[in-house]
Amino acid sequence: MARYGAQFGPDITFMGVDACDWADAGSYSDADVVILGAPFDGGTSHRPGTRFGPQYIRQTDYNPPDGSRPSLAMRVDALRDLRVYDAGDVEMFSGDAERSVRDLQTAVHAVASTGAIPLILGGDHTVAWPDAAGVAQHVGAGRVSMIHFDAHADTGDVEHGSLVGHGQPMRRLIESGAVRGDRFLQIGLRGYWPPPEILSWMARQRMRSYEMTEIGARGLDECLTEASGIAMDECDGVFLSVDIDVCDPGHAPGTGTPEPGGLTARQLLDSVRRIAYELPVLGVDVVEVSPPYDHAEITSYLANRVVLEALTGIARRRKDARDGTTWDPRQPLLDGR
Amino acid sequence: MARYGAQFGPDITFMGVDACDWADAGSYSDADVVILGAPFDGGTSHRPGTRFGPQYIRQTDYNPPDGSRPSLAMRVDALRDLRVYDAGDVEMFSGDAERSVRDLQTAVHAVASTGAIPLILGGDHTVAWPDAAGVAQHVGAGRVSMIHFDAHADTGDVEHGSLVGHGQPMRRLIESGAVRGDRFLQIGLRGYWPPPEILSWMARQRMRSYEMTEIGARGLDECLTEASGIAMDECDGVFLSVDIDVCDPGHAPGTGTPEPGGLTARQLLDSVRRIAYELPVLGVDVVEVSPPYDHAEITSYLANRVVLEALTGIARRRKDARDGTTWDPRQPLLDGR
Amino acid sequence: MARYGAQFGPDITFMGVDACDWADAGSYSDADVVILGAPFDGGTSHRPGTRFGPQYIRQTDYNPPDGSRPSLAMRVDALRDLRVYDAGDVEMFSGDAERSVRDLQTAVHAVASTGAIPLILGGDHTVAWPDAAGVAQHVGAGRVSMIHFDAHADTGDVEHGSLVGHGQPMRRLIESGAVRGDRFLQIGLRGYWPPPEILSWMARQRMRSYEMTEIGARGLDECLTEASGIAMDECDGVFLSVDIDVCDPGHAPGTGTPEPGGLTARQLLDSVRRIAYELPVLGVDVVEVSPPYDHAEITSYLANRVVLEALTGIARRRKDARDGTTWDPRQPLLDGR
Amino acid sequence: MARYGAQFGPDITFMGVDACDWADAGSYSDADVVILGAPFDGGTSHRPGTRFGPQYIRQTDYNPPDGSRPSLAMRVDALRDLRVYDAGDVEMFSGDAERSVRDLQTAVHAVASTGAIPLILGGDHTVAWPDAAGVAQHVGAGRVSMIHFDAHADTGDVEHGSLVGHGQPMRRLIESGAVRGDRFLQIGLRGYWPPPEILSWMARQRMRSYEMTEIGARGLDECLTEASGIAMDECDGVFLSVDIDVCDPGHAPGTGTPEPGGLTARQLLDSVRRIAYELPVLGVDVVEVSPPYDHAEITSYLANRVVLEALTGIARRRKDARDGTTWDPRQPLLDGR
Amino acid sequence: MARYGAQFGPDITFMGVDACDWADAGSYSDADVVILGAPFDGGTSHRPGTRFGPQYIRQTDYNPPDGSRPSLAMRVDALRDLRVYDAGDVEMFSGDAERSVRDLQTAVHAVASTGAIPLILGGDHTVAWPDAAGVAQHVGAGRVSMIHFDAHADTGDVEHGSLVGHGQPMRRLIESGAVRGDRFLQIGLRGYWPPPEILSWMARQRMRSYEMTEIGARGLDECLTEASGIAMDECDGVFLSVDIDVCDPGHAPGTGTPEPGGLTARQLLDSVRRIAYELPVLGVDVVEVSPPYDHAEITSYLANRVVLEALTGIARRRKDARDGTTWDPRQPLLDGR
Amino acid sequence: MARYGAQFGPDITFMGVDACDWADAGSYSDADVVILGAPFDGGTSHRPGTRFGPQYIRQTDYNPPDGSRPSLAMRVDALRDLRVYDAGDVEMFSGDAERSVRDLQTAVHAVASTGAIPLILGGDHTVAWPDAAGVAQHVGAGRVSMIHFDAHADTGDVEHGSLVGHGQPMRRLIESGAVRGDRFLQIGLRGYWPPPEILSWMARQRMRSYEMTEIGARGLDECLTEASGIAMDECDGVFLSVDIDVCDPGHAPGTGTPEPGGLTARQLLDSVRRIAYELPVLGVDVVEVSPPYDHAEITSYLANRVVLEALTGIARRRKDARDGTTWDPRQPLLDGR
Secondary structure, three states: OOOOOOOOOOOOOHHHOEEOOOOOHHHHOOOOEEEEEEOOOOOOOOOOOHHHHHHHHHHOOOOOOOOOOEOOOOOOEHHHHOOEEEEEEOOOOOOEHHHHHHHHHHHHHHHHHOOOEEEEEEOOHHHHHHHHHHHHHHHOOOOEEEEEEOOOOOOOOOEOOEOOOOOOHHHHHHHOOOOOHHHEEEEEEOOOOOOHHHHHHHHHOOOEEEEHHHHHHHOHHHHHHHHHHHHOOOOOEEEEEEEHHHEOOOOOOOOOOOOOOOEOHHHHHHHHHHHHHHOOEEEEEEEOOOHHHOOOOHHHHHHHHHHHHHHHHHHHHHHHHHHOOOOOOOOOOOOOO | OOOOOOOOOOOOOHHHOEEOOOOOHHHHOOOOEEEEEEOOOOOOOOOOOHHHHHHHHHHOOOOOOOOOOEOOOOOOEHHHHOOEEEEEEOOOOOOEHHHHHHHHHHHHHHHHHOOOEEEEEEOOHHHHHHHHHHHHHHHOOOOEEEEEEOOOOOOOOOEOOEOOOOOOHHHHHHHOOOOOHHHEEEEEEOOOOOOHHHHHHHHHOOOEEEEHHHHHHHOHHHHHHHHHHHHOOOOOEEEEEEEHHHEOOOOOOOOOOOOOOOEOHHHHHHHHHHHHHHOOEEEEEEEOOOHHHOOOOHHHHHHHHHHHHHHHHHHHHHHHHHHOOOOOOOOOOOOOO | OOOOOOOOOOOOOHHHOEEOOOOOHHHHOOOOEEEEEEOOOOOOOOOOOHHHHHHHHHHOOOOOOOOOOEOOOOOOEHHHHOOEEEEEEOOOOOOEHHHHHHHHHHHHHHHHHOOOEEEEEEOOHHHHHHHHHHHHHHHOOOOEEEEEEOOOOOOOOOEOOEOOOOOOHHHHHHHOOOOOHHHEEEEEEOOOOOOHHHHHHHHHOOOEEEEHHHHHHHOHHHHHHHHHHHHOOOOOEEEEEEEHHHEOOOOOOOOOOOOOOOEOHHHHHHHHHHHHHHOOEEEEEEEOOOHHHOOOOHHHHHHHHHHHHHHHHHHHHHHHHHHOOOOOOOOOOOOOO | OOOOOOOOOOOOOHHHOEEOOOOOHHHHOOOOEEEEEEOOOOOOOOOOOHHHHHHHHHHOOOOOOOOOOEOOOOOOEHHHHOOEEEEEEOOOOOOEHHHHHHHHHHHHHHHHHOOOEEEEEEOOHHHHHHHHHHHHHHHOOOOEEEEEEOOOOOOOOOEOOEOOOOOOHHHHHHHOOOOOHHHEEEEEEOOOOOOHHHHHHHHHOOOEEEEHHHHHHHOHHHHHHHHHHHHOOOOOEEEEEEEHHHEOOOOOOOOOOOOOOOEOHHHHHHHHHHHHHHOOEEEEEEEOOOHHHOOOOHHHHHHHHHHHHHHHHHHHHHHHHHHOOOOOOOOOOOOOO | OOOOOOOOOOOOOHHHOEEOOOOOHHHHOOOOEEEEEEOOOOOOOOOOOHHHHHHHHHHOOOOOOOOOOEOOOOOOEHHHHOOEEEEEEOOOOOOEHHHHHHHHHHHHHHHHHOOOEEEEEEOOHHHHHHHHHHHHHHHOOOOEEEEEEOOOOOOOOOEOOEOOOOOOHHHHHHHOOOOOHHHEEEEEEOOOOOOHHHHHHHHHOOOEEEEHHHHHHHOHHHHHHHHHHHHOOOOOEEEEEEEHHHEOOOOOOOOOOOOOOOEOHHHHHHHHHHHHHHOOEEEEEEEOOOHHHOOOOHHHHHHHHHHHHHHHHHHHHHHHHHHOOOOOOOOOOOOOO | OOOOOOOOOOOOOHHHOEEOOOOOHHHHOOOOEEEEEEOOOOOOOOOOOHHHHHHHHHHOOOOOOOOOOEOOOOOOEHHHHOOEEEEEEOOOOOOEHHHHHHHHHHHHHHHHHOOOEEEEEEOOHHHHHHHHHHHHHHHOOOOEEEEEEOOOOOOOOOEOOEOOOOOOHHHHHHHOOOOOHHHEEEEEEOOOOOOHHHHHHHHHOOOEEEEHHHHHHHOHHHHHHHHHHHHOOOOOEEEEEEEHHHEOOOOOOOOOOOOOOOEOHHHHHHHHHHHHHHOOEEEEEEEOOOHHHOOOOHHHHHHHHHHHHHHHHHHHHHHHHHHOOOOOOOOOOOOOO
């Protein structure tokens, strides 16, 4: 099967990494990470536009697309130290959510089956269902935990007559057994949704959701430490799902359902890096970037950096495992250079 | 069945006309025109956002929403001289195009069955299929001709694996027999789509498509006169479908697939008014207004005025029929006031 | 007297709560809170646009306008647990500031007289004069203290030849005796206004103003605790006036006189919630939201949430008083659901 | 009396012409034209922002502010061939429309009294009342006719409880006798305002209003010729009032009450130039430019050019009178250079 | 020498045509047209941003980048009927205008030497000097005439101490003898630049410049016919240089020095197509597209279509020469399909 | 030599301070600070637009340009307590970086030679080379240390074939000996540039660069204290160079190379104020403000305040030295007024 390329715009790869075809495992046999675009916004309940997320996240940077991004902070070059491929987009017709999620799961599972980490660029959060399910299909139901950054719980049931949508993926994942409810960690929730009956369902699943008030009172670091502990209990690794709206709209205006009072960009980048460094990551998605609502591409920039920080954490984790070293966030930039 | 109201935002009506419930014919038994919102953008091939079209077209004005719009040019007040209701939106989940068009057609047909003119606010152009089909379902297959303002022919076949989408409604209408190919008039086409094989299909259907080059060479008025003649041959009336991208992007930037070189806003308003005045209109839709890509709401303003000019033409046509008068575009504004 | 409705756009209510007519007390006899729109920007010294504040604050949300907003953090649904009405706008002609403030005060006083809490959606900050004066007219001069979030002191005297304007309401309130100078708490001031002579006047009134430098050095929580203590000394309750420009322009660009270096959105929401929870609130206004200068509606979203957090705090305060419970910000979201 | 300068921003002059003080006739004793800024938007019924019109119209250009603008088309340099001064702004508090118009009229009259042509930069259209009245105060009631480019008639009576506002100046001018109703020429009207009763009032005043439909049917040139004839019958000269919304929103998005279907920028510039060349102009205003709603400053650019074309027409008219020459629009640019 | 690719963003080609390396003639030996990007804005006198022109003109479309663009109007597919390559960008450091234009001319000349038509995507208009000079270097000094669409004459001498800049290329071309002054045709000039002394210089060169007033008075078609006649007198072909600001800012806001009163997009597209069809084109450039000042990419869309219309005209011209056919603009779209 | 004034727009001064001519020392003989505009963006590697930085930084405020800015926090009025002049812009042609930096250095040196502090408004960061070199030229090579707020190290070598550009000034300063590498303090670095070989070069120079991770781990205050200590070791004073992109893009979107995860506006303002208060400042620049990418002017507002806080710190430092007082950030605003 031929590489589909890009559903919108030219066939480019994330920051210039090598292209591959997800359906041809031979085209990425040495991959550590395979990027997939999920240009789908048919599941959003409000502002659309995330179909252009993959194109913008791949392309938005002032540095050249040269397949190299040496991290100042972690002293690895994720795009070189890891073997990262970009498989292009999965064709996803926004007018057919059911078929789209089915096709995406096939692709994610194909990638995961090779042992590579699938990293999906959304699209709206609908895609988290096939993303994490595709990983679980490979590692086994309930063997992957979820760390989920978001302003919203995304645990709705039927909405607009459909089981598929950007407010429901987390429920589908738990109901299907792909991810255990008691290994489901949510960071950054706030606002006025979901209503009590859905919260009750969540409580019954024994999910652990950190609302911003608790995060403010206890500190983000402490919450992350606690969440990491839960995530690794009886699981092989984590799926990291980052909804860009976990950040405050001031830092991420280009999104569909902005909820004031969120994390700063700095907090999100630090958190993503830390999780990817400390825990074995089995899959990642970065979703809900809506370029038509963005300004000066700041939300696309942020999402691009979320991807890079996840990759950087993974790369440094592997390097430290290999070299027996440890990362020290307090080390001055130029020490030992 | 209860009125659904608005899928996005508060339950308002077009410029303050009375509300009704399309499923309850008694709620609009005296209607001349019933407005329906079709907040769907799951069928668009490029920029989404038209789901917010109904909300913006209903609301965008500097005049108050008082259910009155006396036309300076035509000396009728369409919202008062006609009995216009707004039935709110049909719920359309953008992630399920097939169900959405089915549900919309049900609503349009229900309205048409009462003898009222359905006027649909899109949404992307996918909705033209259920819009005109719903009318044909009432007046009989092939009894309604189509006058279609657009930069694009919208006669594609399968796209992204689907028969439903904003590039294909006109093919579906002809294939289904709802509208005769040789009573299908297209105004304003231009650019580089569709490819020759689709043009051949169109030619075989004996469609009549006025590309901008012909319009420029012959004059818009002459083309409209010719088109009107064809439209009324063996048909009971016309369905008027206005894709806002028939206008140049300078006049209508807020749309999904802008094609430079289109009509001016003035030309479109004059054309819509003229058709609605000269021909018996059986249905109308105004589509492809994408507020996230708009600036200073100028595209929403234009679409609002397209609706008003269509209603104004209908109102004046009925008045003239009643009073035996004729409209004179050269008459000074204040003459005979 | 008939409800005026909306000065701009359709007659909608805040998030779908019930409508009432402020001039007809019977229409809201069971009200806990009555919302009033004050669509006035004739008093602004720089960028206008706040006249559209009421329309945007009422309407901007991705959740449906269903009259329900269950707070994740506080476990109350302010729009249901309280009886909240929206009285529509007071007609305010921006070209006549004096008449406008007089008419607004009449409406605020009418609401306050029924025992309901008036919550006013500005409009520029000019409206704080009639807002707090209308409350004081009911509870008695000097019986209501003021907690005022703002980048600016708004204690100017005559400007552009007028005593009325958005830089002067706080002076008017103190001079008139409506609010005691020594019960006037200001949070978030910064920048280069007002000049020393006005600061001297403020000092003579024994106002207590927390500039951002002091807040940074001492911590916002400590400042709020101190301010709350002052506010409740010999007063029956507080008027909470929130100028959205207390937040940094990054979080609230859509305002008339943005001053860099402000609070984060998170800080403002937490502070508003806390005050509404801890102190007896007698009136609220949320002002200076200028939609033409906003991007992706993030400032309107923030203001909408400021209103909701104020209501949520009030609702939880009443619930705790009723049930003998206490709110714990550290409680995990799903505990006890 | 000292020059007030600019109400907003630095004290600059239109394209760098010399500054003067309107209250000190000696500071512009040799003036042909004196520019006045009227930074007032308290009278607008919808979107504000025109208070920044004077600042933007004065400043928006890519050519340097060097007090020179040689017209390619008319072969005069209006800023040099005429003696043009800029008197800065009249202080106008938007919250006090009555005082503001009174103060503006004083300034306009002062300028007109010296024999100079006052050219006012709005501001919303409220200012046309004091603008033309100030001229009539000098030349005599009924001695100045009005040529008024606008989408709207601006002949409303009381609105929002006020006689002063941007929808009413033309009524005030006629009622006060400053301008004769039968010497009132309106070009470019369209849409759905005013209602029939106001149109009747207009007809009774024997105004002559060219709606866009008549302009389209007869041609703009023919309408202008006819209008010019009426304007000069028993009058000494014309006041030229240009509301930028006479242009289509595609050409002038930055305005308060955009009405689709207007003139092109080219048509407006040609018309203004022609009137200023063919008729004795006694005063000019250019109004309703709202920078917050503009994009890439295209509306400010257009308004700047409207001012320049008016000045250019005046300059060429005087030159031809002096030299006995005639302007030929068909002459190639480089002929005779 | 290796292909440089793109100076900004990923290495893509215009609408997906094949890539080549201008320095390796073998990589495009069968080329009819070779596209070159000139991402330079160091020569602009006002708003920069045109460095992103090549990236946006290549990429902006809703049709896929599939190397095919069948023209509805002309019934050729320029990207398939011609052999079109895209050589990527010439590296141009905006901070070094002299080196940049030298390097660009080398590339243009290299392409022209192979017999292919160079088509350059600007960049600011500075690039017209190396563009046309590179062609003249191949066909001989004075053997290529210039048809120049622009609001500005671009015939300045020294500006900001430099001979190189976007206001001066036409002077350099004439002074150097590359293009004859009396074979220099300018369409669309307007406004207030250049001053009389430069116009005198232009007149002495016997340039022929059509200002918008002459175009309005005589008609664009007649002017183009006259210009075409001059262009082909004693010359081998034409260089077509299109500054997007020849269009009105309403149609092309995304540019550096917008001048109100320009052509419509429709007029420009028709003119470019006509010239490319009627005359032997030896080179083309499309310049002054500044994406940061654009809205909804409408200016990039327009520039993309200008390129396509030029290619389409060339393709149809060659086809007609081959087949002995003639293009009829009045032919209905579906006739003979 | 005559004052050049403004390269773009009218000749205004920063907030209305007095004008001077840098080439005429007599015009500012009593100056404490002289402001220079450096309207140059020819050195930027990505988004341009900073040429308009000086114009916007000078002009953007809601307070009047009255030459007075009394700081609430520091109780000095920097524009009055210091003698501040604005020398206008140095003419800098963006297409000739080498000449431009040479000319700027001449101006900066001229100012520094008089003993006044030069404060330069960029422009892109290219200007830091001539800015600090011009100061060092006066105080002696190596006698001025550098405190550099930036997301980027700006220590590149040759880029695009040039030694001059916005990514390289810091290298040029160290290589030339103007500033000692071991007295070069960088605050706020982050992201993926520069690559290891440049970091090695930096380490060899013994630069001290605080990446955001270290700042997050240790706290900004501690890092600043440490940096200040280094800066004053064997140096006479500091040059303070503030690249606005040190702030997070949410706070400063209007810049050329935004890097997510930066400082808040509050942090930057506090830091600048503190450094200017605690250390002897010999020169300042504020760079990389790109108005075309800004929204609602929030980045220009921030840069304006950075300038004011630097001036305010300087003024208070001098006052305290004079009066023997000390600034207490915890002092309530109204204490002792």
